[in-house]
Amino acid sequence: MTINTLAEEGLRREQMACFRKMEKVIVAMQDPDMGMKMRNQRLLITVIPHAMTGQDIITWLIQKYHIYEEEALHLGEMLVRYGYIYPLKEPRCLVLRPDESPYRFQTPYFWTSTRWPASELDYAIYLAKKNIRKQGELMEYEKERYSLLHKRINHTWDFVVMQAREQLRASKQRRKADRIVLECQEQAYWLINRPPPGVQNMLDWGLERPNNLSARIPLNSDYYKSEIETSRRALGRNRVKSSVCLEGFVKYSEQYQNHDPIMQGCLPSNPWISDDIAYWTMNSEMAPVPTRLRVERWSFSFMELLTDAMGRREFMTYLEKEFSAENLHFWQACEEIKHGESSKIVEKVEDVYKNFLAPGAARWVNIDSKTMDKTLEGIKRPHRFVLDDAQMHIYFLMKKDSYPRYLKSDLYKNMLAKAVVPQETKKSVFPFMRRQRHSSPSPAQASAQAAEEDGRAGTNSAAGSQL
Amino acid sequence: MGKEECKTMLDALNKVTACYRHLVIALGSTSDSQNLREELKKTRKKAQELAVANRTKLTTLLKDKTISKEDRAEYERLWVLFSSSMELLEVDMKRSLEIGQDFPLKVPTRHLIQTGMTGNTNAVAARAMSVQNMKYEADSNIDTADLRDLQSEITQVSQMMEEMEMKVQVAPWAVVAKQEAGAELKSNMSVGNSSVGVISICEEEPKDDEGGGGREGGSTSIGAVLVFFVILTVALVLGYLVVNM
Numbered sequence: 128m129t130i131n132t133l134a135e136e137g138l139r140r141e142q143m144a145c146f147r148k149m150e151k152v153i154v155a156m157q158d159p160d161m162g163m164k165m166r167n168q169r170l171l172i173t174v175i176p177h178a179m180t181g182q183d184i185i186t187w188l189i190q191k192y193h194i195y196e197e198e199a200l201h202l203g204e205m206l207v208r209y210g211y212i213y214p215l216k217e218p219r220c221l222v223l224r225p226d227e228s229p230y231r232f233q234t235p236y237f238w239t240s241t242r243w244p245a246s247e248l249d250y251a252i253y254l255a256k257k258n259i260r261k262q263g264e265l266m267e268y269e270k271e272r273y274s275l276l277h278k279r280i281n282h283t284w285d286f287v288v289m290q291a292r293e294q295l296r297a298s299k300q301r302r303k304a305d306r307i308v309l310e311c312q313e314q315a316y317w318l319i320n321r322p323p324p325g326v327q328n329m330l331d332w333g334l335e336r337p338n339n340l341s342a343r344i345p346l347n348s349d350y351y352k353s354e355i356e357t358s359r360r361a362l363g364r365n366r367v368k369s370s371v372c373l374e375g376f377v378k379y380s381e382q383y384q385n386h387d388p389i390m391q392g393c394l395p396s397n398p399w400i401s402d403d404i405a406y407w408t409m410n411s412e413m414a415p416v417p418t419r420l421r422v423e424r425w426s427f428s429f430m431e432l433l434t435d436a437m438g439r440r441e442f443m444t445y446l447e448k449e450f451s452a453e454n455l456h457f458w459q460a461c462e463e464i465k466h467g468e469s470s471k472i473v474e475k476v477e478d479v480y481k482n483f484l485a486p487g488a489a490r491w492v493n494i495d496s497k498t499m500d501k502t503l504e505g506i507k508r509p510h511r512f513v514l515d516d517a518q519m520h521i522y523f524l525m526k527k528d529s530y531p532r533y534l535k536s537d538l539y540k541n542m543l544a545k546a547v548v549p550q551e552t553k554k555s556v557f558p559f560m561r562r563q564r565h566s567s568p569s570p571a572q573a574s575a576q577a578a579e580e581d582g583r584a585g586t587n588s589a590a591g592s593q594l
Numbered sequence: 595m596g597k598e599e600c601k602t603m604l605d606a607l608n609k610v611t612a613c614y615r616h617l618v619i620a621l622g623s624t625s626d627s628q629n630l631r632e633e634l635k636k637t638r639k640k641a642q643e644l645a646v647a648n649r650t651k652l653t654t655l656l657k658d659k660t661i662s663k664e665d666r667a668e669y670e671r672l673w674v675l676f677s678s679s680m681e682l683l684e685v686d687m688k689r690s691l692e693i694g695q696d697f698p699l700k701v702p703t704r705h706l707i708q709t710g711m712t713g714n715t716n717a718v719a720a721r722a723m724s725v726q727n728m729k730y731e732a733d734s735n736i737d738t739a740d741l742r743d744l745q746s747e748i749t750q751v752s753q754m755m756e757e758m759e760m761k762v763q764v765a766p767w768a769v770v771a772k773q774e775a776g777a778e779l780k781s782n783m784s785v786g787n788s789s790v791g792v793i794s795i796c797e798e799e800p801k802d803d804e805g806g807g808g809r810e811g812g813s814t815s816i817g818a819v820l821v822f823f824v825i826l827t828v829a830l831v832l833g834y835l836v837v838n839m
Contacts, residue, residue, distance in 0.1 A: 157705040165708060177624065177708035234709045235622035235693045243689060248678065259778050277775040284771035285671065286678040288778045289605070293612035300717035305625070308710040312619075 143241045146209070152202075153211050153232065156187065163187050168215060168229055175304045178215060178231050181224045200225060208329055210239045213315035221318065231308075237316040239330070245320035248283060251276045253317055255291035260310075268324050382427060386420050395549040409549055412436040419546040426534050429526040433458075441542060445533050453490035454521050454529070457483045461518035465511055476509040484517075494520050596655050597665075600672050603651065604679070606724075607644040611679050611686075613722035614641055616715070618690045622697040623709040631699070632732040633719035634690060635740050640723055641683055642747065648676050649758065656762055667769075674769045677758065684751050691744050699737040 156163040164187075168178035181203070188199035203223040206212045207230070214220065215229040223230075254273045258265060265273065277284060298306055322328050385391050388406075395405045409418055417437055425432040425441075432438040439455070446452040460483070464475045483492050484502065494502070498516050505513040533539055614637045620630060655661070655669050697706060720728050733739075 153707065154705045157707055159703065163708075168710070175710045176712060177710040232707050232709050234619055234711070235697065235707060236619045236689060242692075243685070246685075248681070255778050258776065263776065263779050274775060281771050282674050282766050282769040283678045284775075284777075285773050286608075286675045288773045289608050289675070290612055290679075290682070291778055293609050294615065296609075297613045297616045297718050297721060300721055301715070302713045305711045305713045309619070312709065 145205075146239060146241065149206060149209060149211055150238065152206065155191065156232075161191070166229075168231075170307070173304045173307065175308060178229045180227045180229060182226055184212070184223065184230065185225050196225075210237070210315060210319040210329075213311065215311065218311065218314055219318060219323070231311070233315060234312055237312055239319060241330075245317075247276060247280055248287070250317065250321055251280060251284075251287045252291050252294065253313060255287050256295055259291060259295060266323070272321070386424060394551050396552045401552060403552055405549065405552070409547075416545060416547050417542070419543070419548045422539075422543050422546045425539075429522075429530045432530070432533075441538065442529075442533060445536060445538050446529060448538075449529065449532075451529060453483065453492055454525050456490060457492045458518060458521055458525070461514045464514060469511070472511055473509050476506055476513060479514065480506055492517075492521055493524070596651070597668060597672075600648070600651055600655065600669075603644060603648050604672060604675055607641065607648055607676070607679050610637060610641045610644060610722050611682050613637055613718050614683065615686050616718050617722075618686045618693070620711060620715055621690055622693045623707050623711055625709075625711040625713060625715060626697065626699070626706050627714070628699060628732065628734065628736060629728075629730050630715055631694070631736045631740055632730055633715060633722075633728065635732070635736070635743070636728075637719060637722045638687065638690075638744070638747065642751070645680060645683070645751070645754070649754065652676055653758075653762060656764065670764050671769050671772070673762065673764050674766045677755070677766065680751070680755055680758075684748070684755065687744065687748050687751060691741060691748060694737060694741055694744070700735060 155161075163179050164183055165177050165179060166183075168175045184203045184206075185196060185199045188194065188202055189196060192199075192202075194202075200223065203212075203225075207214065207221050207223045210221075211233055212223075212230045213233055214222075214224075215231055217228075250272070254265065254269060254276065257269070258273070280287070298309055301309070319329055388397070393406050395409075396403050398404050398406050408414065410421065414437070421435065421437070425435065425438045432442055439459075443452060443455055446455050457479070460475070460479050464472060464479070467475065482488055482490055484494075484499070484506075485491075494517050498520050502514060502517045614634070617630060617634050617637060620626060621634070652669065652673055656666075656673065661669070697704075716728050720726065
């Protein structure tokens with residue numbers, strides 16, 4: 128007994144929309160007046176009616192739907208590929224040939240359907256029947272599948288054998304022509320539902336598979352209202368021209384070309400290759416002297432400066448000289464709230480208010496009145512992003528004002544001059560003199576140690592600044 | 595013995611299931627007709643009777659706690675056969691409902707699919723009902739009237755299957771089949787011979803094979819006779835020439 132989820136859902140499952148449409152086309156072809164012209168298929172002594180040529184199909188499609196030959200060919204191809212029409216001459220080749228090759232309609236029971244998927248039991252019965260008919264001469268892949276099924280549904284194998292025999296006996300009761308047609312139909316059905324290896328499975332949509340085949344969207348006024356709303360919002364969205372976008376991307380790539388260790392190579396040497404961790408130690412946060420590339424990057428954008436810990440420190444020193452360090456402190460505090468623990472949000476927001484926003488605070492930041500009112504309102508119900516507007520305001524203030532001045536300042540220029548350009552490590556001439564490869568310390572460990580020290584230093588400074 | 599009875603009943607159910615499937619395949623095609631609908635109805639009813647009989651018999655046998663282990667294993671195997679049969683029947687019934695609704699017979703323009711099957715299915719139905727000839731006595735609106743019955747019967751069958759799963763504690767995957775792979779080839783039925791006689795045009799090999807068979811025997815013998823006369827004529831002509839030269 129197979130798991131019966133399929134059986135229950137069978138009535139609720141929807142037929143894939145394209146199949147319903149194809150079925151309509153097939154039924155239209157059966158019209159006695161306007162339908163397809165049928166011929167007879169002659170096999171030496173038997174004559175089987177209801178055959179049609181590929182050319183017939185295409186002509187009918189062109190006439191019925193007023194389309195061009197190309198489209199008719201494509202439509203006909205789909206009908207053949209999905210098993211509504213099967214070829215008689217080369218049954219394994221499911222293509223529509225626009226010539227005299229014969230085709231025939233498939234019976235409704237064997238139409239491709241998502242509502243009635245072909246089951247393993249049926250396939251097993253089919254293979255058993257074929258085995259009997261051909262006295263064991265199955266194709267290779269069929270033999271493999273047969274043994275696989277024998278293992279998988281072994282408990283019903285008796286039934287498979289019994290049913291296969293009975294079905295063959297039942298079909299013997301019909302006349303020869305019908306028996307031939309029956310065999311061809313079944314073969315065509317299984318060529319589609321269990322395709323031979325190497326043939327694409329027609330029922331497999333892959334990535335294009337629609338998510339919810341069974342959900343039927345009622346096309347009522349609510350649906351249309353929501354569609355209108357979505358489209359309206361989409362219209363209002365800011366769109367960037369792709370030319371502008373691509374220009375920006377090219378500029379970015381050019382700017383960062385020299386800084387990319389993969390594109391440009393890194394000095395002194397790639398630690399993964401030479402086992403020399405000088406590169407990481409020189410670029411760590413705690414390095415006494417920064418590398419030249421690093422300092423150059425600070426001039427690319429304000430965000431680069433802020434995200435680099437050393438850069439932030441330098442900038443802080445500069446701001447202290449200018450007596451506008453509270454901006455950066457405020458920004459940092461907001462960042463901590465945004466990325467910190469949920470449980471500490473309320474107390475952190477309180478601190479920020481006390482230190483930066485309250486009138487007469489020690490480090491009062493200069494925010495415009497509208498944003499200040501909004502923030503003060505929001506603080507009454509603090510959450511992670513309540514200080515976002517204020518933070519944004521201060522960020523742009525620093526970016527427009529302090530940042531350009533910093534880049535022109537002596538502090539920065541000295542830094543640039545002091546920055547070191549590491550020497551490329553000389554590869555030793557004698558290969559056996561090169562350092563033996565051993566498991567190098569992971570950069571993750573190095574930065575974890577640095578973070579610990581930083582954390583301790585940070586708490587100390589925070590405690591100090593509270594006073 | 596209970597086992598033999600069970601086996602015969604199961605064989606009968608199996609036969610009816612196979613015939614029912616054969617009839618449903620013909621539904622909606624050019625071999626569809628009033629008669630086919632009636633055959634479907636009768637076969638279905640017979641299948642249900644057999645199903646109920648089988649189920650009662652098997653449940654009584656399985657509920658009996660005093661049977662031996664081998665007996666129990668055998669009954670479980672029969673149970674699996676029975677439930678697989680019912681599965682196929684249920685699916686076929688649902689499909690026949692769907693296809694029957696899509697292809698009504700009493701419409702001004704019938705759009706039955708021209709599948710190439712034009713013969714009737716009397717013999718198949720007769721086999722299912724275990725009678726010599728089928729008698730057709732239904733009224734002309736059987737295609738619509740029957741569908742309502744069919745719907746209620748489908749619900750009955752589904753309910754029966756649910757009850758079966760609930761009440762009988764059989765683990766189907768634990769059953770070991772008696773037949774090995776390829777057992778069907780060792781059968782003593784003569785299906786092999788007569789099926790080889792079917793013209794295998796829809797097979798892999800592009801060549802149109804023709805097997806032996808009664809009708810074919812006639813044409814080959816005529817051919818042989820013709821060849822004989824040709825050779826005779828040639829021999830006579832040569833002889834005449836030899837004599838005259």
